[in-house]
Amino acid sequence: MASVDECRQALHDLAARLDANADRVRDRVDLDRTLACRITDLRTAFHGRLRDGRLLDLADGDDPKAKVALSTTSDDLLALVRGELDVPKALAARRISISANPFDLLKLRKLL
Template sequence: MATLDECRRALHDLAARLETNAEARGKLDLDRTLACRLTDLGAAFHGRITGGRLVDITDGDDPKAKIALVTTSDELLDLVAGKLELSRMVTAIRANPFDLLKLRKLL
């Protein structure tokens, strides 16, 4: 099981990678709140996806988030590291189908 600090660092690493890729990819039409709920740690993070970027990451849940990733700490780290494809986590992501398609382009 990964630690809360490792998960926080992974999300910030993902945000940095998305920031770098956002300019090359062009603007992605997706502006949604995001919650990442870690079932094994009983913890959560939330932020916002906007313009192909992940911003305003902070501790705590956002029960009204438009996109929710409900997973374990190890799966989060594997997803961010590229060892686990987003398509294998479809059941762990709660979002409308159009947002899921846009997320695939983003990641």
């Protein structure tokens, strides 16, 4: 099981990667939504905002009103960020769950 600090760092790494590619995806992903990332095995969460292909304002704690919510285990979060876990396969295997309205899910696919 990964630690809270490792999960936090993984999300910051993801944010940096998205930021580096934001100019390329900004036109394809018109999305401005609050995000919660819930780590089920650690009983912790992080929140931020997805805007223009970027992950901004990452902070500790849950956002129960988040428009997009990702739930997964700590190890699966790290594997996702490293590119070792395929998102569609992880969704099908119920290793992750993403809660969002259907139109947002279609937009999110472009980021995944």
